[in-house]
Amino acid sequence: MKFSAAFTSLCLAAVAVALPAEKRADSSTSAAPTVTDILNYALTLEHLENAFYAEGIKNFTHLSFIEAGLPGFAAGRFSEIAQHEATHVQFLAGALGESATQACNYNFPVTDAKSFAQVSYLLENVGTSAYSGAAQYLSGGTLTAAATILAVEARHSAWVNSAVLKANPWNGAFDTPLDLNQVYTLASGLITSCPSSNPTLPVKAFPALTFGSDMTAGKATTVSFNGSDASSADGTYVGFISGMNTTIVPVQNGQVTIPDGLMGVVYAVATSSESMTSDNVTLAGPAFLSFDFGPNGKPIGHWLL
Template sequence: MTVIRKFLACASVGLAAFGCVTSAHPVSIPFHKRDAHPCPLGSEELHHQHSRRQAGAPALTDLDILQFALTLEHLEAAFYEQGFKKFPPSEFLALGLAQAQIDGLVQIGRTEAAHVTALMAAIAGAGATPVSPCTYDFKFTDAKSMVATAKVLEAVGVSAYLGAAPLVTDKKILSAAASIVTIESRHQTFIRTALREDPVPQAFDAAIGARQIFTLAASFITSCPPGSALPLQAFPSLNIVNAASVKSGSTLTLADTTAFPDGTTFCSFTAGETGTLFTPFSNGSCTVPPGLGGEVYVTITSSNTALTDDKILAGYALNFSSLTDES
């Protein structure tokens, strides 16, 4: 058990590394190497960082990042806990899921709860108080919508890890993070299979930045206890009226057709194999590019050459369906 706890502590730090960007400009976090510890950021190092912060050091520390990671893990753990309390096994069986698949979903929830436990221990070991869970609205009304939302959450997790991988400077942290992202990917494949969707719809997954990831997470958060809200600002949300039926080559339409000016704004579509593609936004709609597959992240942006936080006007909206070319 001691070995498992040490592994979870290292994995938690790897997860925390993926919250390193909080604005339009990347922030490099100085992860300190301490060869005497089994994990680069043990509780002793975090305690020192906490003391430096109290003494007026730079606002963003590794402890802040751990708190951000804990906020996300609280959300995921609460999702599975609430879902399985709300919907009995019979509803999942009615979807055509086998008992082994239901057990797999339950195991995914246990994994998220284990991440929460490890993060809370790391933060408490640093002499700080872990952030508390927020109040959530996952908007699921039945077992089918719960499984569909689970697919969204797991896709966001994979994209978050990939988006922050270049920011990780310590090889031990990168290794721990890689060990988590492979599990997140297995979650995603398992859920896509349960939904009878293509389990491997593309050869690559999309890398997404932290503020965009937070925007997706914030859509499930209704309020947080005092002191537990993240210092991040979500982008305005998008309301795509035909999200359930949109396909490559079709027209994507917003509910508010006058929200953004014609001629100076664009729709961006980010997917694993294609990267980010742009199309003109006009009359409240834009054309979906061909060749997209799997989960696709959509934004409205003021640029059609680069997707950066300072250019994003609204998003991220995640298309929940696989996109296929229209015949």
């Protein structure tokens, strides 16, 4: 473990050096987040994951997973993931020092071992997308440190969906980067309250985007946001983001037709534009959708959270 300790020390040193300068990724964009902002953003997500796994490993045993039709060995592996997330929190909090944000209170939609595994899959995917999207704001040793966490989040995601949920271990040739607001929107739905002393992050949460239960490709399903009925979404669009591709379809009669060919994790965003899903035209979302597929590439089911 000497190498591990040495590497961690080097990464912490690199992060610590970057923090005081408060460098921004693009000097021409005054609103760009600082390194401290990005690390606290990452720590916010790691606190959430840490709390989720700490709660889960207390509630679900080897037998819990078997009773849910899942492999019993998952309990031990989830305990290992819990240790990883606790280490991520310790690492980022150590780098930030007194500037570190604190854990919040959370409410996870978990009722049994299967829903625990599904929420785990959501969190690991969102974590991977978060680090991918935030990489543009980092450089040098700080970027390297973030990349080492990103890689572990991606490994977690692949293991959960393949070994535990018996579906695809990946989405495609490219993963999906999300911006700060998109990630925070997904995380905020699980956060109930935070310490008032926590630093303010340069992020905002969009309203929740909800769909009907039938997400079969080629079929229409209801869509709504802002707590209104589905018909009020008419005249808007929904962008389905997967990897480096986005498919945008119109909302008609309170419904949207699910595009053909969606595979793996897809993030859906309600937008006022027929060609973009950027924050300035986002109305709601993202929503997390999973279009599972088998080793032959054919769909084997879908679910959403």
